[in-house]
Amino acid sequence: DAGVIQSPRHEVTEMGQEVTLRCKPISGHDYLFWYRQTMMRGLELLIYFNNNVPIDDSGMPEDRFSAKMPNASFSTLKIQPSEPRDSAVYFCASSLEDSGSGRTGELFFGEGSRLTVL
Amino acid sequence: AQKVTQAQTEISVVEKEDVTLDCVYETRDTTYYLFWYKQPPSGELVFLIRRNSFDEQNEISGRYSWNFQKSTSSFNFTITASQVVDSAVYFCALSRRGSQGNLIFGKGTKLSVKP
Numbered sequence: 167d168a169g170v171i172q173s174p175r176h177e178v179t180e181m182g183q184e185v186t187l188r189c190k191p192i193s194g195h196d197y198l199f200w201y202r203q204t205m206m207r208g209l210e211l212l213i214y215f216n217n218n219v220p221i222d223d224s225g226m227p228e229d230r231f232s233a234k235m236p237n238a239s240f241s242t243l244k245i246q247p248s249e250p251r252d253s254a255v256y257f258c259a260s261s262l263e264d265s266g267s268g269r270t271g272e273l274f275f276g277e278g279s280r281l282t283v284l
Numbered sequence: 285a286q287k288v289t290q291a292q293t294e295i296s297v298v299e300k301e302d303v304t305l306d307c308v309y310e311t312r313d314t315t316y317y318l319f320w321y322k323q324p325p326s327g328e329l330v331f332l333i334r335r336n337s338f339d340e341q342n343e344i345s346g347r348y349s350w351n352f353q354k355s356t357s358s359f360n361f362t363i364t365a366s367q368v369v370d371s372a373v374y375f376c377a378l379s380r381r382g383s384q385g386n387l388i389f390g391k392g393t394k395l396s397v398k399p
Contacts, residue, residue: 169328199385209329209375209389222386257329261385273385275329 168192170276172258178282184246187279190239191260199273200233200243201257209257215241248283255280286311288378290390297366298398305361305393307376313337318352318359319377319387329375335359366397 171190179185191198199214213223218235226233230249235241245252259273287310297303309318320332333343335352343350347364363370373394377387 197385208391209387211386214385216384255327259329259385263384272331272334273329273387274331277326277328 170258170260170274172256172276172279174279175277176280176282178284179248180284181249182247183283184244185248185252185281185283187243187256187258187281189241189243189258189276191241191258192262192274193239195260195262195274196238197261197263198235198241199257199259199261200241201259201275203255203257203278204253212243212256245281248281250283253281253283286313286378286380286388288376288388288390290374290376290393292393293391294394294396296396296398299368300365301397302362302364303366303395303397305363305374305376305395307359307361307390309357309359309376309378311357311378311380313380315380317379319379320350320359320361321375321377321389323373323375323392325372332361332374363395366395368397368399371395371397 170192173188196217200212201209202212203209212225213233214221215235231245233243255278257275257278259275261273289308291306316337318335321329322332323329333350340352349362351360373392375392376390379387
């Protein structure tokens, strides 16, 4: 089975440019998460969706960041304009809530998109 | 406030040694979940275990075992007879009941297993 697919794997851009990161969750999963990993702050949740609807975007650092999920199989995280402090690995993850077995938190992560803003 | 502390930044062992990764958490919730994830050099995070706050039974899965103690707010992870393939960064995480994937991660412990 295909896992969570992210693209691009690596992105190098210059300050001020727009960056778009893409994610395809596991088919059938109804939750999608965007996490960011940096040396200073570790792993932190940016935003998550349930059935394509944003549920909590309190982790989005500022208005330069936006995320969309137009359908169940695709999500984007956009940074415009990008800044050097946005350099990080951005992870997309998906999960399936099964209230019977209670799989809260069993996230399936993609391999991440490493962003470098010069 | 919720917090997860992994005091060990890096650990280096020789193959076949046992190693314990420490995790201490803080929460005011009475119901919560604790997790361990593994991040191998390839980069993705891999789910290892989930525990809810009402289940303090220790768990063993092959060479892996977990010790959950609410009295000390700890959820430690032990690898028995470590192998080179165990080399990775290991993260402990905490979530609230109902928060679905909103995990508070520790800073991780980098484990290096040398042959």
